[in-house]
Amino acid sequence: MTKNTVLVTGGTGTLGRQVVPLLRAAGLPVRVLSRRERPDADGVAYVRGDLLGDPATAAARLDGALAGVDTVLHLAGGPKGDDVATRLLVAAARRAGVRHLVYISVIGADRLPLGYFRAKHAAERAVAESGLPYTVLRAAQFHDLAFTVAEKTARLPLVPAPGGVRWQPVDVREVAARLVELALGEPAGAVPDLAGPTVYAMEELTRGYLAVRGRSRRRLPLRVPGKVGRAYRAGENLAPAGADHGRRTWEEYLAERLAA
Template structure:
């Protein structure tokens, strides 16, 4: 099967490309800027303008759509929503049989501007001309790690202790995406999460221990609907199967764990 991967240079893309090749797919990788990689067939195309999309999808059996512009402003709308529509139309014109889009668990529940755009992109696919699948994944552990480092850079780590998270390893998501491509269009939404649902205070304690950090957690209750949804598990899923790599394993691999020397 010939597969175009948009956003191939991102965190998930770097996990997906070798997985697909290992599983026997013929892979074409897409980015906005030229890349030189002898292991991959890279093409240049821009979702924000549509430039290069027709050539990128030509001859492909499926498109794995990972590209996104985080933020939630005009650029996100142009890339995630309008760009997804451009991609779907180009794919239809090229006779592509499956458009698989990676979204985020909680886009339909958590009131964040970026999530509204991701949800709108899902709706574009559902109304579009190409058989489709949406796979919503929970947050990657590296994202949670970066978040904790950012909010704790000045001392205490502020956060709502009761917020729930479910980190999932991007390589395990890549495996699931390869399986979904092999299965064919779902014409629906599938969720995929990590093996554990953690409270924010639990995640912070493990993170501090792995880093040998003495920065305390500063409890801050998130107000309004956003706080309610996050405490109620808006970023988590009860759907199985799930990934296997835990937050503790990520921390041990990244920082060496609390007993490192």
């Protein structure tokens, strides 16, 4: 196989659809791990594999997918199982002698007492302890997720206003560009987090959506209880000092998304 080949997990997802064309534009051969059969297209080879499927089958398919691969961009993720999937990938990458493993995580992975964040943190540890040269980038929630939440919330008769819960959404294209930059560079370990330019109360995101739609709703103040509420009110999910920030705002994203 041609060296310098890049394997992308999650290459057909929201982030992967932005990353893959950038890798191709950089002149790199690209393979995408996909749960279902897909025809090769636009210089991208699709190989079948499921990181959360039968472990023996998944490992065998990963060995084939990783043959001749120098760099892996691990973008696949979901509500559950990110730690399990990452450990399986790490083991296969070690067997294949991968030279650079790039992983996308989430800001606050080690601070938010929620299952999704804990799995992300466990996945980070699996990468860092793998013995492989690696880079880990933590990013804030994408505008796309904020849009989905705002769109669903806007259908309610009252807009929930969870006190102290804030997001700092970032544009997926800016995250994709940063990941490709990191993949093309030398392994750097944990790099500065990447968040959007502005912090919003959750209620503000929905109100911004409603304003563009020409609608309005009354608010429903809420208090998120327990450890989760305290963590959000403390801003544990927000970019820490020294983080990088994208430029594209929520308002700009909304205008483009709704115009389309």
